[in-house]
Amino acid sequence: MSIGNHRLPPSVEEMLRRSSEIAKTTHKPFPLFSELAAVDAPKPKIFIFSCIDPRADPASFFGIGPADALIVKNIGGHVNANFENLIFIDQFLGTLTDVLVIQHTDCGALHITNEAIRQNLKDNDLGRKEDIDELDFGTFTSVEDQVRRNVKFIKDSPFIRDELKARTQGLAYDIKTGVVTRVV
Numbered sequence: 001m002s003i004g005n006h007r008l009p010p011s012v013e014e015m016l017r018r019s020s021e022i023a024k025t026t027h028k029p030f031p032l033f034s035e036l037a038a039v040d041a042p043k044p045k046i047f048i049f050s051c052i053d054p055r056a057d058p059a060s061f062f063g064i065g066p067a068d069a070l071i072v073k074n075i076g077g078h079v080n081a082n083f084e085n086l087i088f089i090d091q092f093l094g095t096l097t098d099v100l101v102i103q104h105t106d107c108g109a110l111h112i113t114n115e116a117i118r119q120n121l122k123d124n125d126l127g128r129k130e131d132i133d134e135l136d137f138g139t140f141t142s143v144e145d146q147v148r149r150n151v152k153f154i155k156d157s158p159f160i161r162d163e164l165k166a167r168t169q170g171l172a173y174d175i176k177t178g179v180v181t182r183v184v
């Protein structure tokens, strides 16, 4: 996590160089799906909707590794933007027991409005003006309300199992204190 210590992020070229080095040195082959049963690997049980903001990274604040939960991210942590991913995983793996929806304090989506982004697009004359008002950038004004709306989206869906709905929680993460609280 480089936020706060001002470490310069690597360039794409540097990341590709590192990847090549890792492939040659420390990488260990992962089992194919067809091999997973034989190696008795634990399957993911927890699915998380989260924001892309690096200050609010669930892997960091939950202290978990890449295989401990499946995390989808978008600006604001909206459920609808990745909802088919949840259905996919539930149908494909069939091992999910819990869904977490997490929004965080000071989210960028609180700092700008749909209207402001639309106006910028119009002012910059980027074309297709008639379509601009249809664009939804997922901005919101209350973290708690947003969490409730997202959880409701899951609970109202006919495509999610009742057991999974019952174990769907909405959480809020405070980027200053590091505290996660349950909203719904």
Ligand SMILES: [Zn+2]
Pocket (backbone or CB within 6 Å): 051, 052, 053, 056, 075, 076, 077, 104, 106, 107, 108, 109
């Ligand atoms: Zn955010």
